[in-house]
Amino acid sequence: MTAAPQTLSAPVQAPPHGDHEAALRFITCGSVDDGKSTLIGRLLVDSRAVLQDQLASVSRSGQADLALLTDGLSAEREQGITIDVAYRYFATPARKFIIGDAPGHEQYTRNMVTAASSADAAVVLVDATKLDWCSPQLELLAQTRRHTLLVNLLRVPAIVFTVNKLDAVDDPALAFAHIRAALQRFALAAGVGVRAIVPISALKGHNVATAQPGWCDYHGPSLLQLLESLDVTPAPDQAEFAFPVQWVEKFHDRADTAQGRRVFWGRVASGQARVGQPVRVMPSGQTALVAQVLDHVRHARDIPAGHSAGLVLDREVDVSRGDWLLAPESAEPSRELTATVAWLDDEPLVPGRAYWALHGHRWVKAKVKRVLHRLDIHTLSQAEAAQLEANAIGRVELALQEPLATQPYARSRVLGSLVLVDTATHRTAGAVLVD
Secondary structure, three states: OOOOOOOOOOOOOOOOOOEOOOOEEEEEEEOOOOOHHHHHHHHHHHOOOOOHHHHHHOEEOOEEOHHHHOOOOHHHHHHOOOOOOEEEEEEOOOOEEEEEEOOOOHHHHHHHHHHHOOOOEEEEEEEHHHOOOOOOOOOOOHHHHHHHHHHHHOOOOEEEEEEEOHHHOOOHHHHHHHHHHHHHHHHHHHOOOOOEEEEOEOOOOEOOOEOOOOHHHOOOOOHHHHHHHOOEOOOOOOOOOEEEOOEEEOOOOOOOOHHHOOEEEEEOOEOEEOOOOEEEEEOOOOEEEEEEEEOOOOOEOOEEOOOEEEEEEOOOOOOOOOOEEEOOOOOOOEEEEEEEEEEOOOOOEOOOOEEEEEEOOEEEEEEEEEEEEEEOOOOOOEEOOOOEOOOOEEEEEEEEEEEEOOOOOOOOOOOOEEEEEOOOOOOEEEEEEEO
C-alpha cells in the first residue's frame, strides 16, 4: 500500500495507454446496507438498461425497490442483503460497463475479493446516515476501511468514494465536507490513491447519472460521467511471457498443427504468444520454441495478454495441465514464499497448518511457517499476531511442497497471486499476494 494518494473531487485524466473502447469492469463495495445494490439499480434505470416489465416486477406499493434488480437469489430477497456477487451489463453512448455488486457482510468478504481481483475500478460506498457526520473528526466504519484496503492490495487501478444517502441528513453539505475529510485522512494514512470523492443519493438519483452542480457544495462530474472517463486496465503485453496450461489436446496427423504435435491451451497471462517465442516449462525446466500459435477458432496468429491461445512447441516436451510456459529469463521457482494474505475462512490461519495452494491451474501443498504480523485496519499499524482470524489482513511465510515460479504481485497479478483452500472442507481460505 504505497501508492501516493490523490484526494480529489474530479476525475483524474486517464492514462494514455489505457483501453477506452473495451467494457469497464467495476465493483461496488463498502459496509452492509450502504446502498450498493440500490446504486446499481439506479445506474441501470437511468441508463435505460431496464425494461418496464422488469421495473414493475420489483415495485412494491407503487415504488420500485431498485436493490432487487441485482439481488436475485431468494435468500437475498428474503433477508434484504447481498450474498453473492451479482454481475450486470449496461451501456451508455460513451462506453460499455460490467458491474459487480459485491456483498458488504464480513462473512462474504471472499466474494468481494473474487470480484475485485479482475476489476478496473472500485466504487466504495459510504452511508452518511451511519456516521457522526456533525463531527469534523468522525470515524469511518470498519468494513469501509477493510474493503478499501483490500481493493488497494488487489491493485484495482481506480478507487472512487461515493458518499450516499446525503438526502437523508439535515445538512448534506456539512455532512459531505466532514465525511470527505475523514476519507482523505484515511487514504493519506493508508497510501491509497483515490480518483474522486462524489456525493450521491442512489435512491433519488442525485449525482448518479446526471451531475447536480452545487449540491453539497460539489461541482464535479456525476458518478456515471466519472466512470465513463476511466480507461480499462491495459493487458501487460510488454511484460515477460507467461502462460498457464489449462488443457492439453493431442492431434494425430492434422494439417492445422505443426507435425501433429500436442496443442497447449490456456489464457496468455502476460507478454505475447508469438511464433519463435522461447519458453521454459515449469516446474520441469525444459526449454523449447513456440512453433505455432492458434486463436480460439484455430486461426494462426499472435495472441496478446488476456486472450486465450493454443500453443504448439517445436519439440516434444513433458507438459501437463497446471504447468507454466514462461520466458527463459523468468524468476527461478522457489519453495519459500513471503506474502500478504487476506484471510477469508472462519477457521483462523495458524502456523503449522497445511493447505492446498492454487497457482494458475497448478495445485501444490502449502504449509504456514509463521505469521509475521497482522494489519490493524483501525490504526493501520502492523501488530504482532500468532494467527489470522476471518477477514484479517496479514503477512505470512509459506513453505511449498513443490517449487512455484512466482513474481511479486505488484509486478504480475497472475504470477503473483495464489488461492489457499482448506484440505478438509475444500473452502476457499485465503487470497495470497506474493511480496
